[in-house]
Structure formats: structure tokens, C-alpha cells
Amino acid sequence: MSDNLQLASVSEALDAIASRQSLIKFRPDRPSAESIRTLLRAAVRAPNHHRNEPWRFIVLAGDARQRLGDAFAACARAHLKLEPGITAEAVVEAERAKALRSPVVIVAACVRNEHPKAMQIEDIEATAAAVENLLIAAHAMGLAAAWRTGKPAYDDEVKRQLGLRAEDDIVAFVYVGYAAVDPPPLTARGPIESVTRWEGWEGE
DSSP: OOHHHHHHHHHHHHHHHHHOOOOOOBOSOOOOHHHHHHHHHHHTTSOOGGGOOOEEEEEEETHHHHHHHHHHHHHHHHTOOOOTTOOHHHHHHHHHHHTTSSSEEEEEEEOOOOOTTOOHHHHHHHHHHHHHHHHHHHHHTTOEEEEEOSGGGGOHHHHHHTTOOTTSEEEEEEEEEOBSSOOOOOOOOOOGGGGOOOOSOTTO
16 A cells, blocks of 8 residues: 555544434435445454453344333333423323434343453443444444433343343444434534543653
8 A cells, every 4th residue: 555545544533433423313214234234344353351252233124113112111111210291101102212313223232251361341441432332433434323221221131132142241332324404513522631641651
């Protein structure tokens, strides 16, 4: 690879990271299965301790999203806390509708495994890194994507409905599709100086 091509690739990669943002309003048309496979191939390049690949992906489209919505609704009903002026049914139906807001929902889960050196926190961190890879790849491909969790991510019955065990962890519900609206201005981040301590860099 020539230096110019390498610089262009680095620039494109950094731009994809810097310009990515969560978009949650989607058109109804669905990305192809091959596009989703491309996202997953990017996801599994994440670092993972001992190469135990703790992530599992459940890719939902069509009526499968309805079943996820039913699980969301049941979770909402089980944990219902009403605010004045809001009915129980309104809360439950709003939760059910979340599963249908994008044409594709990717459930990213971290599964327990028997690797003798595996640590839960490290496996969850690896799965989170895989989700970030997926989000950046989606943005680079012109897709909209958003990472969400909420109570359903930690609900044993939702896990069961997805074929997971109570001891497994849902790290993300990733909503994927094509943006229905133009992205808003990027949200500013604070200066890195406010979150960084440098040591051993005297003179630079």
C-alpha cells in the first residue's frame, strides 16, 4: 500500500470514528443480509481475552421483531411504575413499539464459557468493543445505528425468550437501518485534557 493510500485509509477510519452518532429514526426499507454480515465481520475483529470469542449475535427482522416487542412489553408490565397521567397500557405499548423502530435489531450478548482463564468483566468488555466496531462499520457503510439497553437487557425472561441463559449478559440492542432524517449536529465532547492525566511525558 502506498503512503498516500495508507494516509487516506487512516483518515477515513478516524473520520468514521469522529463522525459516528446514534440515529434512531429509520426508514422502513431493510439492509441486505450481506450488509449485516459485513457489520458482524467487523464486530468479531474486536480484541477478546484468550480468543474465547464470548459474543453472540441474534439478528432479528420481520415478525421476529414482534416477538422481541412482546418480550419488551412483558418486561415493562413486570416492572411497571406509573407517573401521573400515564396509563399502564401506554407504557407497555411504548415498550413493545421499541422493537419495531428499525427494520433490523441485533442483540449482542456475552455468554458464559468454560475457558479456565475467562473473566466475566473481560468478556463483557470484549463484547462491548465488538458492538462499537459494528456501530463504526455501520456508519462507514452509510447505515444508521443506535446502541440501546434498558431494563429488558437485564431481564431473565427477555433473555430466555432470546434463547439465552440468566447468567448471560445482553450488552446491546443495536437498531440498524437507513436514517429517515438528516443527522443532527454532532454532540460536543469535553476536552481530552479534562479526562486525561499524562505521566512521564516531560518536555513534550
